Amino acid sequence: MASEGAVLEKMNVEQLKAVKEQTDLEVNLLQDSLNNIRTATTRLEIASNALHDLSLRPQGKQMLVPLTASLYVPGTLDDANKVLVDVGTGYFIEKTMAEGKDYCERKISLLKSNYDQLIEVATKKKSIADDAGVILQAKLKQLAQTP
Template sequence: MEKMSLEQLKALKEQSDMEVNLLQDSLNNIRTATVRLEMASNALHDLSLRPQGKKMLVPLTASLYVPGTLDDADKVLVDVGTGYFIEKTMPEGKDYCERKINLLKSNYDQLIEVASKKKSIADEAGVMLQTKLRQVAPTT
């Protein structure tokens, strides 16, 4: 990095900062998805404890609930993405959530490592850039 020009250092710093920001957005998305899957797993657990015929409120959206009656808690519909749902047994549904959570946590750990390396590169480029700017700047 020491042999790079000011323009090259500036470009490297900007590129690294942009990549760190993108990685941070991905980390936030993974955190959000993990929380949603954990909530779904907890909901499945709670649902499995309720007796058939139990009156309950069914969420249609985050703020709209309608009254309903629990018909069969042994089977659930699992959203596997892009508008596809698969019918699974309760244990299969819980297992699906746990596998997805573990996958997301693994991806999260890998992204943390990459983001840390990119941040180090950006920081080092910033220090080198400041050093070179001080050397170039006329002393008064």
């Protein structure tokens, strides 16, 4: 980080503005990605819990089946050991209950790993943006004081 500060010190005002704007933009994009990962992780955790609850229900059990987020239709549980797993872009794969749970857990683990890596990158970018802002303010103040 010390070397980045030295590099930033050598930049002129316009270069510092560009670095600050670019890193601020990158931080915002990373924050959006972090929010998307949190949302996806929450959905997978809900799906994993739903699979667990479904595995506890007896065959022939009457239940409401979600067609959309707000539309449910009555249905009967035929085989709780087979589930359809949404693997993205409209593709579904039939899996056993155990395979479905394993799929959810692996995806959650992957997302949490990606989240941790993005946090590190976002923290570094935020630090660079903050350093550039401080140096930029100091240079602008210095320019304002010189006749």
